[in-house]
Amino acid sequence: MTSYRHHPDRIAALVQDDRVHRDLYLSEEIFALEQEHLFANTWVYLGHASQVPEPGDFVAQEIAGRPLLMVRQPDGAVHVLYNRCAHKGTQLVTDECGNTGRFFRCPYHAWTYKLDGAPLGVPLKNGYEGTQLKACESGQGLSVVRHVKVYRDFVFVRLAGTGPSFEDYFGEVLGAIDNMVDRSPEDKLTVGGGVLRNIVHCNWKMYLENINDTVHPMSTHESATKAAEALWEGHAPSDPKPMAMEQILPFGSGYEFFDKMGGRVFANGHSVLGVNFSIHSNYAQLPEYEAAMRAAHGEERATEILQRSPQNSVFYPSLSVKGSPQAIRVIRPLAANRTLVEAWSFRAAGAPALLFERALSYNRLVFSPMSVVAHDDVHLFESIQQGLRAGGNEWVSLHRNFDVAELGQSTLTTNGTNELLMRNQFRAWAKSMLAGMEAAA
Amino acid sequence: MSSDPRDFAAHEAALLDERRFDDWLALFTEDGHYWVPLLGAAQADPFSHNSLAYEDRLLLQLRVDRLKSPRAHSQHPPSHSQHVLQPSRIEEETNDAVHLRTPFLYIEARGESQILLTGTARHHLVRTPTGWAIRQKRIDLLNAARALPAIQLFI
Numbered sequence: 001m002t003s004y005r006h007h008p009d010r011i012a013a014l015v016q017d018d019r020v021h022r023d024l025y026l027s028e029e030i031f032a033l034e035q036e037h038l039f040a041n042t043w044v045y046l047g048h049a050s051q052v053p054e055p056g057d058f059v060a061q062e063i064a065g066r067p068l069l070m071v072r073q074p075d076g077a078v079h080v081l082y083n084r085c086a087h088k089g090t091q092l093v094t095d096e097c098g099n100t101g102r103f104f105r106c107p108y109h110a111w112t113y114k115l116d117g118a119p120l121g122v123p124l125k126n127g128y129e130g131t132q133l134k135a136c137e138s139g140q141g142l143s144v145v146r147h148v149k150v151y152r153d154f155v156f157v158r159l160a161g162t163g164p165s166f167e168d169y170f171g172e173v174l175g176a177i178d179n180m181v182d183r184s185p186e187d188k189l190t191v192g193g194g195v196l197r198n199i200v201h202c203n204w205k206m207y208l209e210n211i212n213d214t215v216h217p218m219s220t221h222e223s224a225t226k227a228a229e230a231l232w233e234g235h236a237p238s239d240p241k242p243m244a245m246e247q248i249l250p251f252g253s254g255y256e257f258f259d260k261m262g263g264r265v266f267a268n269g270h271s272v273l274g275v276n277f278s279i280h281s282n283y284a285q286l287p288e289y290e291a292a293m294r295a296a297h298g299e300e301r302a303t304e305i306l307q308r309s310p311q312n313s314v315f316y317p318s319l320s321v322k323g324s325p326q327a328i329r330v331i332r333p334l335a336a337n338r339t340l341v342e343a344w345s346f347r348a349a350g351a352p353a354l355l356f357e358r359a360l361s362y363n364r365l366v367f368s369p370m371s372v373v374a375h376d377d378v379h380l381f382e383s384i385q386q387g388l389r390a391g392g393n394e395w396v397s398l399h400r401n402f403d404v405a406e407l408g409q410s411t412l413t414t415n416g417t418n419e420l421l422m423r424n425q426f427r428a429w430a431k432s433m434l435a436g437m438e439a440a441a
Numbered sequence: 442m443s444s445d446p447r448d449f450a451a452h453e454a455a456l457l458d459e460r461r462f463d464d465w466l467a468l469f470t471e472d473g474h475y476w477v478p479l480l481g482a483a484q485a486d487p488f489s490h491n492s493l494a495y496e497d498r499l500l501l502q503l504r505v506d507r508l509k510s511p512r513a514h515s516q517h518p519p520s521h522s523q524h525v526l527q528p529s530r531i532e533e534e535t536n537d538a539v540h541l542r543t544p545f546l547y548i549e550a551r552g553e554s555q556i557l558l559t560g561t562a563r564h565h566l567v568r569t570p571t572g573w574a575i576r577q578k579r580i581d582l583l584n585a586a587r588a589l590p591a592i593q594l595f596i
Contacts, residue, residue, distance in 0.1 A: 193491040194479045197588035223513035227506035231499065244500050340588050345491060360491045369589040370477060370494040372504055378591045379515035 004029050008437045015430040018402040018423065019395045022388040025203035031336040033433065038317065039064030040159040041432045042268075043169045045319040045330055046070055048344070049078050049153040050190035056099045056115060060091075062332070063157060067091055068145065070155060071100075073115050080145040080157050081117045085109075086138045104142070117142030152181045153189060154319075163435065164268070172411065173270035176313030180323040182305045185289075185296035185350035189326070192347040193360050196368045200341055202381035204317075204333035205429070207341060210377065211312045211320045211329070212273055212421035214258035215400075217251050220380060224373050225252030240284065243361050247325075250279035251373060259417045261311060267410035269316030269428025271421045275413065278311035280324045289352050296350070314421075316428055326359040329367060337385050343367035398423050446566055447529045449573050450543040453564075454524035457595050462505040465595070469498055470567060470574045477596060481560065482581040493585060493592070504595075520551040520593040529564075537568040538576075547596045556590055559583050 002023065004011050011033070014021040023030055044063050051059050052072040059070045060083055067083035069092065083091045085106040092104045092113070103120050104113045112120040119141040122128065133139035147158040149166035154177055156166060163169075181189055200207060210216065217225075228248045232241070241249070262275040274280075293302040306324075313321045320329040326348060332340040343366075345359035366373045388396070401418040414420050456465040469475075477493040478484035487495040496504070507513055525546040533540040541564040549556050560582040566573040580596045 193489070194586060196479065196491060196493070197586070199588045199590045201590070219512075220514065223507045223510035224503070226510060226512070227503045230506065231503055242499060244503075248503075357488070360488075364491055364493070364495065365500075368491075368493050370592045372500065372507065375515035375591050375593055376513065379517075 002027075004033060008434050011433055011437075012430055015426045016395075017404070017407060018399045019397050020426050022394050022396060024426075024429075025206060025385065025388055025396075026336060028336045031203075031333070034333070035064040037435070037437060038429065038433045039333075041163050041435045042317055043147075043149065043156040043158050043164075043166055043315075044317070045315065046080060046148075046155045046157050048189070048191045048346075049150055049155055051097065052078060054099065056101050057097070058093060058100055059097045060093050060095065064159065064333075066159065068157070069093065071115050074102075078148070078150050078155055079116055080148045080155070082143040082145065084143065085111055086113075086119070086141055086143075087111050087122075092142075113142050117144050152177055152187075160436070169268055170270060170315060171266055171268075173266050173272065173313060173315060176272060176310065176315075176321045176323060179305060179308050180321055180326065180346070182297065182301075183293075183323060183326065183351065183355075184348035185292040186348075187296075188349035189346040190349070191344055192356060193345045193363075196343040196363055198341045198343075198367070198369050198374075198378070199334075200339050200378050200381055201337055202339060202378075202385040203336055204331050204339040205425070206381050206384060207339055208314065208317065208320075208331055208425060209422045210381065211314055212263070212271055212425070214261070214263075214273065214311075214416045215255065216377075216380075217253070217258065218255065220376050221251045221373055223376060224248065228252070243358065244365060246283055247358075247362050247365055248373065250282070253279065255417065259415050261416040262413065263416050263418060263421050264413045265411065265421055265424040267428075268432070269425045270314055271316075271424060272310050272313045273416060273421060274309070274311030276416075278309050280309045280311070280322065283324065283358065286352060286354060289355065292350055314425070316425055317432075322362075324358075325362045326355060327363050327367075341367070398426070444572070446534075446539040446541060446573055447531060449566060450529045450541055450562060450564055451526055453575070453578075454526060454545075458522050458524055460519075460521070462508060462595075466498070466501055466505055468573075468575050469501065469578075470569075470576050471498065473498055473575050474577045475501055475595070476577060477580045477582065477585065479585050481583065481585040493582075493589075508594075515591065515593060518552050520549055522594045523548045523550075526562075532563070539566050539573075540564070541566065545596075549592060549594055551593065556592070558592070558596060560585070560596075562596075 002010055014024050046061055047059050047070050055072050055074045057072045061068055069081045069083045071079050073079055085092055087109055090106050090108040092106055111122050114120055145157050149156045232245055261277055263273045264275050265271045309324045318331050326346040328344050330342040334340055343363040345363050347356045398419045475496045476487055479491050479493055484490055527544040529541045529543040532542045543562045545562055547558045563579040565577040567576050
């Protein structure tokens with residue numbers, strides 16, 4: 001296998017206009033370089049501010065192999081610290097979440113820190129007199145992540161010291177978070193119902209590509225959708241469906257449905273699939289909720305918010321949002337061939353319980369390790385991860401609807417089955433991987 | 442099957458391990474549910490917190506029918522299960538209902554890989570003219586909230 005470290009030209013050559021090389025999915029060296037560069041240079045989703053409501057609340061989370069802490073401050077701000085004692089490197093907390101009180105205390109030698117990471121105290125203080133401790137990193141408290149953005153309670157970090165601002169990086173795709181939050185008549189979401197965590201034995205990019213793939217449902221999900229259709233046969237189209245049927249049956253829609261739903265790509269790999277409609281568009285209407293939305297946002301704006309119901313909105317490289325049904329997926333790469341996928345559900349303040357029930361139900365049916373829909377997806381991702389090792393063809397095709405005119409464009413609206421949404425991800429991959437690398441090489 | 446409800450869990454698990462899914466599904470009452478809470482034994486209900494699975498007969502039927510489809514890609518090769526049960530204990534009993542508690546190991550094997558899950562199965566059984574039926578089968582996994590690979594059959 002080719003060596004990529006110190007060879008940005010070889011990395012760039014993995015992404016061609018209409019196809020990508022298998023090493024993107026298979027190479028452990030590429031994975032290590034992604035951890036160092038791509039996930040440092042991009043804005044990565046860390047968590048939701050509602051996970052840390054009170055001062056001292058923390059969530060521990062690794063991003064790109066770095067252990068981080070999201071912490072609620074006494075003044076209400078959310079800060080992100082490296083979960084590493086300034087002394088020897090002990091992790092300050094090993095629970096995934098909790099409340100640390102008014103300070104962090106290292107369990108090893110009892111060094112203490114304020115909630116913002118500032119040093120508070122060390123035992124045997126006299127032993128440090130006349131030493132260089134205060135002048136070096138170890139004496140200055142916990143390292144903080146400087147580039148943190150809390151956007152409508154969604155917390156993102158950029159680990160690299162330099163790079164695009166949050167607004168420049170995401171641009172118009174932020175409208176997908178706006179739409180999800182605006183679906184609360186009180187403009188407030190809180191994480192609810194826990195998180196479903198899946199280990200999938202495939203490369204993280206494959207998972208993210210599939211979020212934009214509309215040609216697979218008919219064939220991949222045939223076993224589940226045909227079983228659902230057979231069970232529902234004989235019911236009139238107007239019959240109210242059980243929630244599970246309402247959510248599963250649209251997966252069986254034909255190519256024309258997915259093509260017409262439309263897609264839009266943005267600079268830096270982001271995209272919205274289903275700009276016209278989606279598998280979520282025909283959920284039962286809730287008149288009382290809609291009245292609350294009109295009261296909160298006005299007639300026109302409420303209609304606009306509720307009619308916008310994309311299939312998926314990708315915040316490259318770590319987050320996928322479903323405004324309706326108030327669910328997100330977070331993609332956390334573990335190795336070249338192993339990915340953790342989390343599915344979180346939200347409660348929208350001021351909305352009826354049924355909305356939250358939809359989020360729970362959707363995530364359970366579609367994104368649980370015991371999903372009735374995802375087993376076939378997961379099997380095929382794992383199959384691809386093996387299949388790519390076959391010789392004879394080292395390339396993965398992304399040719400569908402390729403048009404040279406798309407090159408160099410940042411925002412484009414297109415048909416829903418266009419592989420442009422994936423090509424756009426890989427162009428961004430190359431850009432974010434190589435940023436800052438060429439100069440060093 | 443014996444009329445002693447403590448024999449029920451072993452009988453039910455054997456149907457699953459023999460892939461007799463239709464016979465297994467027939468054990469449920471019309472309003473029966475299969476529930477795998479995400480908080481394991483700590484979870485109070487299936488509505489305020491999510492679950493790995495919370496399924497009524499309609500969804501269980503969908504699962505069973507799906508498994509029969511030649512296009513159930515994830516069943517090439519098929520999964521097989523083995524339940525290793527401790528003896529069931531009766532938690533609660535009335536004239537026509539009983540609550541069983543059965544600690545278990547569950548192994549699901551497919552191709553070269555197998556997964557191991559452990560926990561306690563809790564059956565809420567009701568007496569019917571033809572024997573005991575499942576009103577609810579609840580699976581409290583030891584590690585329910587951790588990251589898991591795909592679980593394809595029925596724990």
